[in-house]
Amino acid sequence: SGYDAIFFKGISPHPVYLYVKNGRATLKDAADLWGRDAIETEEFLKQQYGPKAAVAVIGPSGEKISLISGVCSDKGRIAARSGLGAVMGVKKLKAVVLDGVYRISASDPAAMKKLSRKCLKWVNFPLPLPGGMMANVGTLLRVSPLVFPQDGLLYTSILRKWGTGGLNQTSIEWGDSPLKNWDGSNRDFPTKKSRTLNPDLIKKTEIVKYHCYSCPLGCGGICSSKGKHAHTHKPEYESILALSGLCMNEDLDSVYYLNDLLNRAGMDTISAGATAAFAIECYEKGILTREDTGGLELTWGNTEAIVALIKKMIEREGIGDLLADGTKAAAKKIGKGSMEFAIQAGGQEPAMHDGRQDPGFAVHYSVEPAPGRHTIGAQMYYEMFQLWKTVKSLPPVHPLHLKKTRFVADKNKAVKSVACSRFMNVVNGAGLCLFGVFIGSKRIRTFDYLNAATGWDLSPEEYMEMGEKVQTLKQAFNIKHGIDPHSFRIHGRATGEPPQKEGMNRGRTIPVEQMIKDYWKQSGWDPATGKPTGESMSRLKIDM
Structure with missing residues (x-):
């Protein structure tokens, strides 16, 4: 252009x-x-x-x-x-x-092609698992006392076959997917209920794969629909679980319908589902009445009422006008203790990944300058990025460790979390895909790609310093405009305060306060306030 x-x-x-x-x-x-x-x-x-x-x-x-x-x-x-x-x-x-017709050229097209051929080889890695077994995979991960590091090749194969929805049932059984407004567990939404989310059922509706520009993977899809419009984008994992398990809705057709409705309205499916779940719990607790809802009986799993409520949110009609700005804004208006049920971080509803299963999610929901993010870091993300193979100063991941060690705050975990943030600033700045870099830094050579595209000759460490500068600049911008980093701390329910009494994540409370302080310290920010230190600002040449 x-x-x-x-x-x-x-x-x-x-x-x-x-x-x-x-x-x-x-x-x-x-x-x-x-x-x-x-x-x-x-x-x-x-x-x-x-x-x-x-x-x-x-x-x-x-x-x-x-x-x-x-x-x-x-x-x-x-x-x-x-x-x-x-x-x-x-x-x-x-x-x-x-x-327009202006072309964007690479400094070294031959190097770009060579890197892309290697990328294609890894993207085409096969997967033998049928969709009906994915719930069993989640069960296995749930009962094992040991943790095996995640390899992104497995996830890439799932994406190629089913898209992000390939892990619907796995995540429920594993404890990764929050249920019933973050208060439920796989006991509330067992396989006999989640079977409607079987990825093979979703794949049957797929007419053609959807590829982002130049992507060989094609994790998206165009599907047939029973709604007003014959075709719709295949619902993503986040949309499916926010509109189903989070609200205890078992009806897959309604998920397709709402996904298309929200895409056309331009409303976030994650926040829409989370806000609906918040409203249902407020109704259950007597905070909202049938008169407040305009006659809707907001009970768990009431598909008709959930669809009607989200339509009202889109139109800002009646109770929908109250809810159209998300859970925190709604709770401020409703009062009556409703903030207890507004699961959010800095006003942003977190995604469908539970920090009580992977504490790294809880940390990044709380520390990112744009809070509530699931696309920046987690313990499993660090495992898949395999950054220690290209950035030699970073700690490697042990091939096998006890699951309980994931829930202990320590310097090593903070270093890994900070590395995820810095790396993803580079990835996002370059316009690359999170799913691509999950394949591993030695396989998908992000830093080499950037050198080939730009003509630069920078080391991985120099690119990571760029990511550090971006992260610090964002944090300093927030503070300059009066935002307290403590206000981004994820809701207590999402960190096991109080701990759940049953299900995969029972008995767990994440030491998120200490993990946040450790993250701030390793970032070169004041561990008490989250404010970048003068030394960090000077070293990174940031003047605000």
Whole structure:
């Protein structure tokens, strides 16, 4: 398009969209687009500017400034977290359309091709497991007192065959997936209930695989649907569990329907499901009444009521208007002790990975400058990244260890968590895929790719220092604007306060406070306040 980045300043008096072609940017009237869903808007704009135009757009949820709305592209794919759609909505910016013929070239195309051939070899690693056995895999992981380091090749094979939903039942049985608003366990949602989430059942609805640009894996899919629209994007693991197990909903058809509805509205499926679960528990506890809900009987697993509630959230209608900004904002308005049931970190509903199973998730939910993130780090992520094979100063992972050792705070774990954050800043800055780097740093050579693309000759350690600078800059930005890092601490229920009495994660309480302090210290931040130290700011040449 001719630009590396685009910044929008101020608020338009009326709806607009930005059209950019070959270095020329034009704001155009979007009055006829305002109110249309994200997919309809994208299709209209591509009809006008051609199928090769790239479109980022908000749906009605972003227009209504929902704090759990996102930015959509590729007919329903959504950058959903942190309310990005509301930023565009408040500016009256409906879409950004990028067009043009400028090519982005690599400094060393031959090296890029060589690295890509190696990448393809690892991506095509086979997996022999049928979907019906995935629940058994979770059971095995649950009962074993030992932990085997995760190898990303296994996960890549699952992604290629089923997509992210390949671990639906595994995660439930393993204790990785939170259930019943983080208060339940696999005992509440056993295999006889979760069998409707069997990845083979989902695969049967897949018409064609969906690939991100230039990706050989194709973990997405376009599926047949029984809803209003014949085709829809295959629901991702996060969406499936947020709209099913978290609300105790066993109906897979409703998950497909809600997934498509939320994608078109531009609302985060994770936060929508989490907020629905919060409302159900408030109803169960008598905090919300049938009069409050507009007649909806918000009980666990009531599919009809869950669908109706989320529709109200999208439209900001009745009780939906109260819930459309997520759990924390809703609890502040409801009062009556409802904050006890708002499972969030800094106002962001955490994803479908339980820190009581892998404490690394609880840490990163709490310490990331954009909190509640599941795409940055965890103990299993460090195992799959295999960074110690390329960054020699980092500690290796032992081939076998007792499961109970994962729940002890120590310096070694903090070093690994900090490494995950720094590495993912490099990965995200380069526009790479988390699932790709799960294959391992020796197999998918992120740092070599960057050198080949840019012409730089930087070491892995130098790239990790870049990641450190990005992380520290983000933290310093938050503090400059009055945000207390302590306010991002994940809700106590999600760390076993109090501990669960049954299920995989029974009896566990994560020492998250100490783990947060250890993370801050290893980051070069004050372990008491989370504020980057003067020495760190000076060393990284950050002046704010």
